[in-house]
Amino acid sequence: MSVAVEPPKPGPAPRPELWKPLALQSWGRMAAAPCLAARPERLRELQAALAAPGGRALLPRGAGRSYGDACLNPGGAVVLTERLNRLLAFDPASGLLLAEPGVTFADLLRIFLPRGFLAPASPGTAFVTLGGAVAHDVHGKNQHLAGSIGEHIAWFDLLLADGSTSRVTPESDPALFRATIGGLGLTGILTAICLRLEPVPSNALLVRRQRVPDLDAFLAGFEANAAAPYAVGWIDALAQGAELGRGVLEVAGPSPEGLPDRPAKPRRLPFDLPGFALNRLSIAAFNELYWRRAPALAGEERVAYERFLYPLDAILDWNRLYGRGGFHQFQCVLPFREGEPALRRLLETIAAGGNASFLAVLKAMGREGVGMLSFARPGYSLALDIPARPGSAALFAALERITVEAGGRVYLAKDAWLSPQGFAAMYPEAPEFQAVRARVDPDGAFSSGLSRRLGLG
Amino acid sequence: MAAETWLILGASSAIARAFAQEAASHGAALLLAGRDMPDLEALAADLRLRHGVAATPLAWDAAELAAQPGFAAACAERAPGVLNLFLAAGAMPDQAAAEADPRLAAAMWAVNVTGPAALLGAFAPILAARKAGRVVALGSVAGDRGRKRNHLYGASKAALATFLQGYAARLAGEGVEVLCVKAGPADTAMTWALPKLPFMAQPAAMARAIWRRAAKGGGEAYVPPIWWPVMTIIRLLPRRIFNRLDF
Ligand SMILES: Cc1cc2nc3c(=O)[nH]c(=O)nc-3n(C[C@H](O)[C@H](O)[C@H](O)COP(=O)(O)OP(=O)(O)OC[C@H]3O[C@@H](n4cnc5c(N)ncnc54)[C@H](O)[C@@H]3O)c2cc1C
Ligand SMILES: NC(=O)c1ccc[n+]([C@@H]2O[C@H](COP(=O)([O-])OP(=O)(O)OC[C@H]3O[C@@H](n4cnc5c(N)ncnc54)[C@H](OP(=O)(O)O)[C@@H]3O)[C@@H](O)[C@H]2O)c1
Numbered sequence: 001m002s003v004a005v006e007p008p009k010p011g012p013a014p015r016p017e018l019w020k021p022l023a024l025q026s027w028g029r030m031a032a033a034p035c036l037a038a039r040p041e042r043l044r045e046l047q048a049a050l051a052a053p054g055g056r057a058l059l060p061r062g063a064g065r066s067y068g069d070a071c072l073n074p075g076g077a078v079v080l081t082e083r084l085n086r087l088l089a090f091d092p093a094s095g096l097l098l099a100e101p102g103v104t105f106a107d108l109l110r111i112f113l114p115r116g117f118l119a120p121a122s123p124g125t126a127f128v129t130l131g132g133a134v135a136h137d138v139h140g141k142n143q144h145l146a147g148s149i150g151e152h153i154a155w156f157d158l159l160l161a162d163g164s165t166s167r168v169t170p171e172s173d174p175a176l177f178r179a180t181i182g183g184l185g186l187t188g189i190l191t192a193i194c195l196r197l198e199p200v201p202s203n204a205l206l207v208r209r210q211r212v213p214d215l216d217a218f219l220a221g222f223e224a225n226a227a228a229p230y231a232v233g234w235i236d237a238l239a240q241g242a243e244l245g246r247g248v249l250e251v252a253g254p255s256p257e258g259l260p261d262r263p264a265k266p267r268r269l270p271f272d273l274p275g276f277a278l279n280r281l282s283i284a285a286f287n288e289l290y291w292r293r294a295p296a297l298a299g300e301e302r303v304a305y306e307r308f309l310y311p312l313d314a315i316l317d318w319n320r321l322y323g324r325g326g327f328h329q330f331q332c333v334l335p336f337r338e339g340e341p342a343l344r345r346l347l348e349t350i351a352a353g354g355n356a357s358f359l360a361v362l363k364a365m366g367r368e369g370v371g372m373l374s375f376a377r378p379g380y381s382l383a384l385d386i387p388a389r390p391g392s393a394a395l396f397a398a399l400e401r402i403t404v405e406a407g408g409r410v411y412l413a414k415d416a417w418l419s420p421q422g423f424a425a426m427y428p429e430a431p432e433f434q435a436v437r438a439r440v441d442p443d444g445a446f447s448s449g450l451s452r453r454l455g456l457g
Numbered sequence: 458m459a460a461e462t463w464l465i466l467g468a469s470s471a472i473a474r475a476f477a478q479e480a481a482s483h484g485a486a487l488l489l490a491g492r493d494m495p496d497l498e499a500l501a502a503d504l505r506l507r508h509g510v511a512a513t514p515l516a517w518d519a520a521e522l523a524a525q526p527g528f529a530a531a532c533a534e535r536a537p538g539v540l541n542l543f544l545a546a547g548a549m550p551d552q553a554a555a556e557a558d559p560r561l562a563a564a565m566w567a568v569n570v571t572g573p574a575a576l577l578g579a580f581a582p583i584l585a586a587r588k589a590g591r592v593v594a595l596g597s598v599a600g601d602r603g604r605k606r607n608h609l610y611g612a613s614k615a616a617l618a619t620f621l622q623g624y625a626a627r628l629a630g631e632g633v634e635v636l637c638v639k640a641g642p643a644d645t646a647m648t649w650a651l652p653k654l655p656f657m658a659q660p661a662a663m664a665r666a667i668w669r670r671a672a673k674g675g676g677e678a679y680v681p682p683i684w685w686p687v688m689t690i691i692r693l694l695p696r697r698i699f700n701r702l703d704f
Pocket of ligand 1: 027059060061062063064065066067070071081101122123124125127128129130131132133135136137138139140141183184185186188189190191312413414448
């Protein structure tokens with residue numbers, strides 16, 4: 001059929017509106033921050049979103065799995081990257097994957113583990129996006145050997161404030177490369193990330209779990225297992241005195257033999273628990289149980305990567321455990337030499353405050369992050385949840401002081417409390433970072449709740 | 458529905474993208490038609506990588522009426538086996554803006570009705586000759602009864618639905634199944650900036666439901682199914698009451 005009669009000359013194709021007001025939360029359920037939000041479905045829309053209405057400051061956002069204000073931009077504009085999730089190219093010979101920033105670790109696991117490839121570094125939840133992972137230079141339970149994700153990034157495309165897209169390699173623009181890895185979304189918007197996946201022999205690990213009586217035994221355990229690909233400790237943060245630092249040490253490496261595929265169905269926490277449900281007693285009971293369940297002597301078990309890397313993902317929305325008030329996480333890394341006494345002081349301060357916390361996570365890190373603001377460095381990393389309480393501000397100030405004195409640093413992906421002075425002391429390359437921002441974003445188009453709190457503008 | 462080709466018209470749409478994933482996961486080859494070529498290239502790469510199927514981007518503008526027969530012929534040549542069509546191209550300008558500027562309404566009409574009618578018309582003999590194929594088109598619940606707020610768009614979707622009824626009848630004896638999807642609100646670019654809509658569906662869930670329904674044959678289908686009772690009530694509302702509703 002051919003059409004003879006043309007209708008009235010059509011005008012330009014109508015485009016849907018990009019922005020709407022939205023109240024966004026962080027994973028720690030920090031106060032919902034009203035902002036304007038766009039959710040581009042494709043690069044064309046992302047480019048259009050660079051011009052935020054009313055000259056508002058812009059911030060890209062992935063899955064919102066950061067605990068504090070790193071993923072919030074109160075009063076500003078936020079660009080959600082979740083729909084930019086195409087896989088663009090993969091070369092099995094080199095393991096190099098090119099992907100859009102909204103691709104998650106869950107996508108990688110589902111698509112590439114059956115082909116024998118794994119993310120070389122993985123945070124504790126698979127919901128995290130690649131963009132978010134690069135922007136905090138995230139680390140996993142293999143940090144002591146594999147380093148953080150930044151070490152495995154070959155290059156990326158970065159949409160800059162002026163609307164141009166720059167392909168950045170460590171050679172083409174070393175400063176911009178190092179500023180963007182761990183760059184908190186403040187240098188531009190990552191539009192494509194080239195990441196080297198790691199070949200693995202199967203879909204499972206051989207895991208040894210062992211009860212550990214105290215902190216000294218823990219630190220010795222890390223040293224003894226320094227050659228194991230994965231090592232992580234779970235500490236009962238309420239144990240005090242002689243039992244301070246007791247917990248469970250998990251050590252793992254790739255298993256030559258795999259497990260049959262059996263997709264786990266995640267459960268969802270259907271409601272917010274009332275604030276009183278989590279008190280010192282209920283948490284102490286949980287922690288005790290967790291400790292008792294681990295064998296006193298190490299036994300070996302074959303465990304699917306998914307269960308080992310992302311244990312908490314089996315319960316969706318577990319942040320609702322803490323009720324509407326939300327919670328904070330404290331994570332720091334302390335140099336090995338000063339680390340042991342400082343760890344003790346941190347644990348004592350938290351336990352003495354009666355600040356109920358589920359298991360704390362202890363890790364030995366082995367490698368310096370490649371980014372100017374990367375968190376990782378050789379030393380002990382301690383992470384724990386602290387429910388929001390009236391006394392939180394004083395507690396976090398005390399933890400900050402202990403960390404600074406030990407020459408350590410606080411992880412910005414988890415942070416909601418750090419002071420500008422504390423930040424400057426912990427992140428000595430901040431001036432270089434600001435110089436790169438002044439070059440690629442002279443008008444300060446990019447900004448976040450966190451960057452303003454820390455004095456980065 | 459394995460080892461067939463699906464031609465996705467308006468493949469950059471979130472619903473179309475999700476439907477392409479669904480088809481590819483069942484082993485179908487894909488032709489991805491639309492205007493945003495870099496985006497279609499990226500989608501094609503993604504489908505090849507995830508599902509190992511053939512995926513080809515094609516430049517197509519629904520509003521270029523004279524180009525439709527040639528485009529249909531080119532697609533037929535590329536896909537000599539069973540060829541199925543998924544029509545997602547569509548536009549929904551703001552009612553007030555389209556009233557103020559009739560060219561906007563005309564552009565919408567070209568994408569939603571006249572363009573697809575020209576293309577499907579050109580495909581009719583091709584599909585009939587092959588004695589096989591499915592045509593799945595995204596209509597809308599907005600076409601079931603004209604609302605104050607959105608009746609220009611609603612009218613175009615009603616026109617599409619009526620066109621598809623006759624088109625289905627015409628191809629009924631030829632082994633071609635025609636499905637008009639009466640879609641409820643879906644969480645896409647089209648609805649992102651609108652005030653909260655009821656029973657909002659995620660594109661992936663909608664695509665899966667459409668895939669399952671399409672496997673059963675042609676006709677009309679409300680997706681999600683809750684829209685069948687809802688629209689039945691809305692259609693039956695007496696005019697005096699309906700006119701007082703502010704939606
Ligand atoms: C249960 C849980 C466990 C965790 N475990 C670990 C762990 O083991 N190790 C670890 O390192 N971290 C861990 N984290 C923290 C988490 O990995 C980081 O907060 C991560 O950045 C979250 O990514 P996201 O996709 O949610 O991004 P968001 O939280 O939404 O954003 C984080 C930052 O990324 C930036 N960003 C997002 N997308 C882009 C883009 N396209 N371009 C530029 N910048 C962008 C944002 O601007 C923001 O600064 C954990 C978090 C949770 C909730
Ligand atoms: N979202 C809903 O709530 C909803 C509800 C019911 C029905 N629908 C229908 O579902 C379909 C998909 O919509 P969506 O929600 O996914 O919104 P969308 O992302 O805006 O999709 C519309 C698609 O149409 C394409 N298009 C527009 N003009 C075109 C032209 N001249 N030629 C070729 N393609 C053109 C656009 O691509 P390019 O701009 O790249 O060409 C775009 O991919 C539409 O028909 C819509 O009416 C949507």
